[in-house]
Amino acid sequence: MKDHAVAAEIQTSVDQAKEASSVLSASMPRLVLEARRIAASVQHGLHGRRRPGTGENFWQYRRFLDGEPAARVDWRRSARDDHLYVREREWEAAHTVWVWPNLSPSMTYASARLQPKRDRALVIAFALADLLVKGGERVGVPDLLRPSASRRIVERMAEAVLHAGTGPALPPAFGPSPLAELVLLGDFWSPTQAVCSRIEQLAGSGAHGHVVQIVDPSEETFPFSGRIAFHASEGGESLTVGRAEAWRPDYEARLAVHRAALRDTCLRLGWGFVIHRTDRPASELLLALHARMGAGANAPGSAVSESRQEDAPA
Structure with a gap:
């Protein structure tokens, strides 16, 4: 009986992975088009990352x-x-920008009619890569795509993501160059210590980075009330609560502690920490990220305060 239960659990996981890959494959053309549209809409307002220095151009x-x-x-x-x-x-940037979008099952969550967190992360990843390559940078995806300055960077990233399907909830542990810059896009709901340890490991080489926590509004406000059945996106566990609203104070307290630990870790390492809600325009986050990248205020070792994109002006 136990073997049958294990086999059934494995088959369920395989079926869920196939379904997620199918949904992602169907939505990929739309995400690529949305990313190009957003990149084009903000590109005219950017001054670029160029500055004087040693170079040939x-x-x-x-x-x-x-x-x-x-x-x-x-x-x-x-x-x-x-x-x-x-x-x-022109100063020639000799470093690579690594962009990591979280493809774990938890990123497929969406409330109301909002965009799933995974889709928002991919749109930002594609649009940012498009802008960076046009500015002369090399962009790569850890474990999926080697750094490239190809004008087809968006298509290459999309192909790599489709091939990968789902992925881990934390970025892979690798050793980026000290001159590299990292952009981590995910919900970061993994255990606090695990998230902080991974950020510290990635920053160990001296690389600079930006942690972007992409969340659905319901994950911040916990608007649930009455009898609610909560289902884990990973592992298949479920929990039925009689009065969900009674859980709100504890939920908000734990959320604040988790966020404070992530923010403090980033500040200590000189990394940026941004919170972005999916009910806000993707262009806001794209502009904020591009402004933070390569600027003197965000050079390694500088303290970058948290920026909550949901509070930014429309």
Whole structure:
């Protein structure tokens, strides 16, 4: 009997995985189109991640400053004006951006008519990758896609995700380069210590990162009342509660403790921590992430405060 029960449980897990893969496959074209639309809508308002430095590509002319070596003057450009000008080259970012979208079963949850958390994570991952590649960066997905600067980065990421199907609830443990930048997109409802330990491991090489907790509004407000049957998205456990509203204070307290631990870990490591609700526009999160990436205020070792996207202006 025990063997039959184990076999039935395994078959149920296989069936659920097949169903999730089928749903993801059907929705992927829509997610890719949505990501491109969002990326295009915000791209015009971005100043990019370029800045002056050592490199081969021309960036801009600027006025010559007193005290600089005369060899830096661009005499051809200066001859067309009454001022001396210096030819600046573009700073070349030699680092990779790793973007990890959580593909675990818990990310398929959605309340009301909102977008599932997994879909929102994929849209942001695709749109961000599109913007970064157009800005000259290399983008990779841990364990799924090697860093690439291909203009087809969105299609390549989508193919890799479809091939992977479901995935673990935490990003894989790997050793990113100290010059790398990480963007972790998930709900991070795993045990607090496990989440914090994984963030610390990824930051151990000196890489900078951003933890984005994507949540459904019901996961924050716990709007349930009366007799409710709760079903775990992973493991198949279920729990029936007689008066769900009585659980709200304890739920909110545990949520606050969990969030505080994640936020404190990120601040201590100089990482960014962002909370994004699926009832807010994806473009808000995309703009916030791009603004934080590569900026001096978010350089490794700097303290980045939590940003709650649900409070951002429309």
